[in-house]
Amino acid sequence: MLRPLAEALYVQEVPFRIGGMELGGRMTVIRLPEGGLWIHSPVRMDAETRAAVEALGPVRYLVAPNLEHHLNLPAWAAAFPEARVVALPGLRKKQPNLRIDVELGAAPEAGYAEVIAQQHLRGMPRMEEFVFLHRPSRTLLVTDVAFHIRHSPSWLTRTYLKLSGTYGKLAPTMLLKSLVKDRQALRTSLEAVWSWDFERVVVCHGEVLESGGKAALRSGFAWL
Structure with a gap:
């Protein structure tokens, strides 16, 4: 169930398989200063998951971070109607029945801007x-x-990731690289990320990297 990584920061790992590959999945929950919860990439909801989340506090935000991680959002949005659903504008076309309250943009919502910054990684129009x-x-x-x-x-997972040069590393896969249509736009976006102060990297697929995250991620994008 929910596992604490730091004060006000929790994750939940779940099995996830696609195309025959075992990738695993992860949801991140942040408790905001006022006590509400900000949930990144919600996993499939069941009674235990819902109870664990509700024990932490009221759900304030449900975040779809890209155009792929959205399948579980309708159930969460229905279960927590008072929460604001945060997603990219393009998700309205893929999920026309999903309630979207806030479109992700350059600036974070005032309700979480005090503790959470956000950056759009441009140049990947199919991922966003x-x-x-x-x-x-x-x-x-x-x-x-x-x-x-x-x-x-x-x-299969090991083979694909080794061919991608990604196995054992914090790095993009072959698929991600194929989705990059504007390298300069992505480089510019990443420059903003490199200016941030971070050590830990929480991924949705794979292990949490507790230290050296910025250097590892920069190395992973050296090809760009």
Whole structure:
């Protein structure tokens, strides 16, 4: 269930398989200064998950960080109608029945801007990912722009990640690289991320990297 990483920062890991590959999934929950919860990339909801989240505080924000991590949002939005659903504008086309209250943009919502910064990683129109910085814990949250799978029992997963040059590293996969259509736009976006103060990197797929996160991620994007 929910596992604390730092003060006001929690994660929940779940199994996740796609295309025959075992990638794992992760939801991140941040408790805001006023006590409400900001939830990044919600995982499938069940009774235990809902109870664990509600025990931490009232849900204030449900965040879809890119155009792919949204399948579980409708259930969460229905379960927590008072929460504000935060997503990219392009998600309205993919999820026309999803209630979207806030469109991600250059500036974070006032309700979480005190502790969370956000940056649009441009140049990948089919992905349109936002990354987030939890300032108090110096933690960067990434979704699909980089994996950190150091071990896998799946031969297919290991093979794909080794071919990508990603196995055992914090780095983008072959698929992510193929989605980059404007390298300069992505480089410019990442320059803003490199200016942030972070040590830990929480990925949606793979292991949390507790230290050296900025250097590892910069190395992962050296190809750019």
